[in-house]
């Protein structure tokens with residue numbers, strides 16, 4: 063069960079931390095679909111302005127290179143030539159994304175970038191995101207905050223999820239208990255309790271397993287609009303076997319690697335493509351609904367690509383108590399939220415504010431994080 067203590071609150075102690083900064087956050091998620099970029103203005107506590115947001119999809123060859131690296135990450139040396147070449151190509155997509163957002167924003171002044179990078183490995187005690195902050199800083203002439211997860215891991219936390227403090231900042235006036243559920247490659251949730259504590263964890267698979275299943279059987283990158291799953295039947299025996307995974311016996315906070323459930327595809331290999339899609343969709347929903355929470359949210363707001371899958375949304379609405387709606391019901395952009403989050407966390411990092419709390423990552427105390435790279439820029443000139 064997630065615990066609730068004073069260390070898990072954020073809002074009241076941080077008011078008036080400094081002048082607002084304009085930041086572009088950059089996120090390349092576990093779905094390996096591309097780089098999301100979003101501009102916001104924030105003081106690291108509240109968001110004062112949401113600017114343009116966009117995605118630059120990976121070209122198929124880069125996606126394939128990243129997938130190979132991800133599959134080999136546990137045995138890769140940090141100076142592996144293929145890894146470094148792919149990292150440069152990945153960084154250049156980030157540069158394009160920054161340039162495109164700046165152009166859409168009318169080339170207003172940007173103070174800092176928040177570079178999450180592409181996670182290629184996430185295991186207890188070790189988290190690895192690639193993306194070259196110096197190269198990005200030099201190409202954009204902007205300071206870059208990056209390496210957001212290491213400090214948390216070094217302090218004994220899971221290193222993920224990090225979006226909860228951003229969700230909490232956006233929800234500060236909302237009726238509680240309320241949850242934000244991100245269904246990306248992996249799924250993670252944030253709960254704000256009646257007492258205002260911020261609790262979080264990864265819940266299990268998001269879309270990544272279903273994407274892999276569809277690609278393997280149909281060559282399509284995902285189950286578009288949940289159509290394949292809608293025409294299949296959930297295999298309850300397979301679903302029970304999938305839910306027997308050790309991850310579901312661990313109490314939150316807890317986090318996942320994209321490959322944690324990779325055996326699932328073999329476990330359901332005898333099913334038809336439709337029944338397999340239905341079963342994997344039900345797996346994502348069941349994993350979310352079985353997460354032990356101290357309070358049941360009155361409202362669930364869904365972000366990430368999973369909210370575009372009506373079959374998954376229907377299964378969630380059947381399993382969860384409380385309303386289930388896309389975050390657009392709050393006026394948020396559910397495709398940009400994670401990118402915005404890493405802009406927000408970049409500003410928090412510059413100000414020494416925590417990025418994680420005991421009940422969001424299991425870290426023993428509220429923990430700041432991130433590193434600043436200026437690629438030749440004198441930070442004193444930037445008045446950060």
Ligand SMILES: Nc1ncnc2c1ncn2[C@@H]1O[C@H](COP(=O)(O)OP(=O)(O)OP(=O)(O)O)[C@@H](O)[C@H]1O
Nearest residue numbers: 091092093246247248269284286287366367370371
């Ligand atoms: N129309 C759609 N129908 C069904 N699924 C969709 C649709 N659009 C997007 N998706 C799913 O959303 C996924 C992308 O989600 P998202 O961009 O949130 O992932 P991510 O940011 O890479 O993940 P993470 O949050 O794990 O880092 C796609 O891979 C696909 O499975």
Ligand SMILES: CC(=O)N[C@H]1[C@@H]2OC[C@@H](O2)[C@@H](O)[C@@H]1O[C@H](C)C(=O)O
Nearest residue numbers: 092181184222223224225248250400
């Ligand atoms: C290690 C890593 O990159 N984790 C991602 C992944 O994608 C979703 C889920 O697993 C979450 O834990 C996290 O991303 C979001 C942005 C987070 O840190 O909140």
